[in-house]
Amino acid sequence: MKTKRTPLRQSPKKAEGASEKRPARGVDRGSASKAPARGARTPPRQAVPAPVEPALPARRPRASSGNAGAPVPAPAAAPRRKPAPNTGGRANRGSIARDGRPLAEAKPERLQKVLAQAGIGSRREMEEWIAAGRITVNGVAAQLGQSVVPTDKIKIGGRLVNVRFTSTRTPRVVMYHKPEGEIVSRDDPDGRPSVFAALPRIRGGRWIAVGRLDFNTSGLLLFTNSGELANRLMHPSSELVREYAVRVLGELSQETQRSLLDGIELEDGPASFASLADGGGEGANRWYRVTLFEGRNREVRRMFEAVGSTVSRLIRVRYGPFALPPQLRRGRVRELEEAEVKALLRTLGKASEAPAAPAGNP
Secondary structure (H helix, E strand, O other): OOOOOOHHHOOOOOOOOOOOOOOOOOOOOOOOOOOOOOOOOOOOOOOOOOOOOOOOOOOOOOOOOOOOOOOOOOOOOOOOOOOOOOOOOHHHHOOEOOOOOEOOOOOOEEHHHHHHHOOOOOHHHHHHHHHOOOEEEOOEEOOOOOEEOOOOOEEEOOEEOOOOOOOOOOOOEEEEEEOOOOEOOOOOOOOOOEHHHHOOOOOOOOOEEEOOOOOOOEEEEEEEOOHHHHHHHHOHHHOOOEEEEEEEEOOOOHHHHHHHHHOEEEOOEEEOOOEEEEEEOOOOEEEEEEEEOOOOOOHHHHHHHHOOOOEEEEEEEEEOOEEOOOOOOOOOEEEOOHHHHHHHHHHHHHHHHOOOOOOOOO
């Protein structure tokens, strides 16, 4: 009995002459975009060399009709800038600038004056440093009264300092309302607050205090970055007045006031007030306004103690032409305008040019 095959199991018909291992579906060998059959090996691709363009012959410049066949001259090279002479740095140039031109010869100046102009300190401080052997010039310990020139190497504590012999910049000046409880010093072994912590930062120098106020005294304090200006403001020859508001316990008698004006003897010499005025007060405390033209250590307090009065509060309200501004609060700083500083310099210049008063005149 013959079994009937199901059409689903019939194998596809093969074309005549076809191989048994050839796949049923043909491959389009002419199309490059078709992917190769699964399992077939892909031959490695060979790098196709890039086409090389033939080098073009160099163009020859056309000869003019009048000078045919003559060689064309090459263009002239640009002239180079002449280099500046190597003088080996600022310290070895002497009187020659970087571009080789001669500098104007600077006159020798006193060492303490040069350092003060650079804002390193006042003249008095520089003289103390020179005497202590902290300053050297060209590797040798400096001497008091020594003169220096711009080519000298000045060192303080072994560190080289840059100084300027001439400066056209206007110095900076600030007014500070010092409160009680601050010391006018950068170094304090007891670690008390310093007035310098409240001042603005300054580059290329440091602030120099014009005079001092003791720990328990408040009021106006001036600072500048010019040691020369600080020295002129503190020197007695400038005759700048210092005015103080003093609160004492009890009232001063007329005889006591006359003694303070005529002069009393202190351990470091005689002292007197230029003026003394009653400022009023309530209760046991009385206020007085006093002026003097010098600033010795604790001079006002010692003068009142010498006549038997105790100072309970001391405020400096004026220094020379500058009065303590009412709007300047304690611990605050106000920097002077450039015009104000220039006016101060003119005033000090006129004072130094004025002839000295004859001895014995008030």
